[in-house]
Amino acid sequence: MYSKVVETTNFLKETTEYRPKVAIVLGSGLGNLVDFIDEKMEIDYSDIPNFPVSTVAGHDGKLVFGKIGGIEVVAMKGRFHFYEGYEMKEVTYPMYVMKQFGIEKLIVSNAAGGSNKTYDPGTLMLITDHINAFGTNPLIGKNDDRFGPRFPDMTEAYKIYLRDLAKEVADNLGIAYKEGVYLGTTGPTYETGAEVRAFTGMGADAIGMSTVPEVTIANYLGIDVLGISCITNMATGIAEKAHSHEDVVDVAKKAGENFCNWVINIVKKIG
Numbered sequence: 001m002y003s004k005v006v007e008t009t010n011f012l013k014e015t016t017e018y019r020p021k022v023a024i025v026l027g028s029g030l031g032n033l034v035d036f037i038d039e040k041m042e043i044d045y046s047d048i049p050n051f052p053v054s055t056v057a058g059h060d061g062k063l064v065f066g067k068i069g070g071i072e073v074v075a076m077k078g079r080f081h082f083y084e085g086y087e088m089k090e091v092t093y094p095m096y097v098m099k100q101f102g103i104e105k106l107i108v109s110n111a112a113g114g115s116n117k118t119y120d121p122g123t124l125m126l127i128t129d130h131i132n133a134f135g136t137n138p139l140i141g142k143n144d145d146r147f148g149p150r151f152p153d154m155t156e157a158y159k160i161y162l163r164d165l166a167k168e169v170a171d172n173l174g175i176a177y178k179e180g181v182y183l184g185t186t187g188p189t190y191e192t193g194a195e196v197r198a199f200t201g202m203g204a205d206a207i208g209m210s211t212v213p214e215v216t217i218a219n220y221l222g223i224d225v226l227g228i229s230c231i232t233n234m235a236t237g238i239a240e241k242a243h244s245h246e247d248v249v250d251v252a253k254k255a256g257e258n259f260c261n262w263v264i265n266i267v268k269k270i271g
């Protein structure tokens with residue numbers, strides 16, 4: 001895999017002059033953030049050697065290079081999910097490339113169901129920690145020491161200094177947010193009511209189908225992570241109606257204004 005990562009990274013280095021240190025992964029319905037990226041240079045995933053392609057509505061499948069407030073960034077408009085049938089190594093492949101490319105900080109976002117009853121749809125949640133309920137781990141298999149250690153530490157999976165900075169930015173802008181634990185499952189089914197009750201008992205505030213694999217690998221590679229969930233619906237059993245991905249994307253788009261404002265100003269501070 002190492003040589004593939006090098007090949008993909010070399011392709012990107014030859015294709016763009018941008019050398020960002022900050023990457024952003026945009027969750028379902030949150031892709032509009034790219035409208036705030038200046039001097040954009042976009043590359044379709046299908047044109048990038050060894051890159052998987054996005055198959056989910058609300059995930060365009062483009063790497064978008066450019067600047068936010070003069071700070072160079074690269075955004076993934078579209079991510080890969082385990083339920084799409086990708087291997088964990090494919091789901092997390094972009095993280096390996098990001099690291100090789102020179103990324104030091106990752107802002108990861110997602111749409112998620114709120115299992116904490118005090119979070120309404122539209123709430124932005126700063127992720128304090130996560131629970132891996134995928135039943136597997138993206139690092140299973142032989143370890144390549146060139147990437148990271150066999151037994152990575154996850155004590156501060158979501159960096160406290162980045163969370164503090166995000167809180168300061170939100171407070172200055174008057175953006176409301178909650179803090180909580182994200183639990184990632186494979187999907188693609190939304191959870192049953194019994195699962196939501198079990199996950200809530202385990203400590204989940206929000207439940208989704210992504211993020212955990214990417215953040216696990218980012219930590220393994222030594223990339224500092226900040227995570228933001230957009231609560232698009234109340235989780236099963238709390239919600240008053242059945243879920244649909246169209247509603248998820250719709251609510252995420254509506255929360256997009258606050259999300260974009262927040263992330264843009266975080267980038268300006270960390271860049």
Ligand SMILES: O=P(O)(O)O[C@@H]1C[C@H](O)[C@@H](CO)O1
Nearest residue numbers: 027028110111209210245248
């Ligand atoms: O990519 P994210 O985690 O934002 O997408 C969520 C989880 C599923 O892919 C989908 C369900 O509606 O939205």
Ligand code: HPA
Nearest residue numbers: 111112113207208209248
């Ligand atoms: O309720 C949900 N569960 C899992 N993933 C989700 N993504 C958006 N909403 C949800």
